[in-house]
Amino acid sequence: MRSLINSRVAVVVLSATLLLAGGAISITQNAGASSMATKSVTITIHNFMFMPMKITVTPGETIKVTNKDQVAHTLTATDGKFNTGNVNPGKTKTFKAPTKPGTYDYICSIHQYMTGEIVVK
Template identity: 45%
Template sequence: MLVRLRSRPPHMVLTIAGLCMLIVLVGCSSSGGPAPTSPSPSAPSSASVSEERIVIKHFRFEPVDLAVAPGARVSVVNEDSAPHTVTAKAADAFDTGTVKGGETATFTAPPAAGTYRYVCSIHPSMTGTLTVR
C-alpha cells in the first residue's frame, strides 16, 4: 500500500516556519518586569566615614579650616608639583616636613582641644586652621 503525501504550498510552509520562530522569540524574551537582583552593598555614609584630609592644590589648602578629633590621623595630599609643608604655628604641635609634589604625608592632630593655625613654611602665604574638638 502506497500512501501518497500531499505537498503543501510554499506559502503555507513559510507561514508555519514563521510562527515557530515567533514562538521561540517570545519564549526567550523578557516578561517586561524587572529582573530579580541581589541587593548591592551600599557605600558607607559620609556621616560614618571621617575624612581627615588636607589637599594641597594650586598653592592652597583644601579645606582651609578642618575640624578633627583629638589625636586623629590627618593625611596631607600634595597635588601640586611644588613641595609644601603643613606646619603648625604653635611650637611642636604638628609638622609634616617637606611633602614633595604628588606625594602624601600624615600627621597626628594634637591631643588637646583648640584651634591650631598652620602654614606652608616654604610658601608662607598658604595658611589654614585645624580645630581639634
C-alpha cells in the same frame, strides 16, 4: 478544630515576624560597625592653597596631607605642635592631630602666605 488551625497560623505569623526582626537587627549592627572604622581626614594642597582651609577633627585624629602641586609644600603649625616636613609633588604625608582641644593655625613653611586652620574638639 477551627481554634487549632487558628493557633497554628498564629505561630507561623509569629515566627515570620521574629525572622524579620532578626534581619533588621543584624543590618543595624553592620551599619554601626562600619561607622566605627578609624577616622581620618585629608587636606589637599593644590594651586598653593590648603583645601579645606579650615577643618574640625577629633583629638588625635589622623590627618593626611596630599600635595597635588608640582612643588614641595609643608603643613607646619605656627606654634610647632605638628609639622609634616616636605610633602613632595604627588605625595601624601600623615600626622596626628593634637590631643588637646583648641584652634591650631598652620602655614606652609616654604610659602608662608599659605595658611590654614585645624580645630580640635
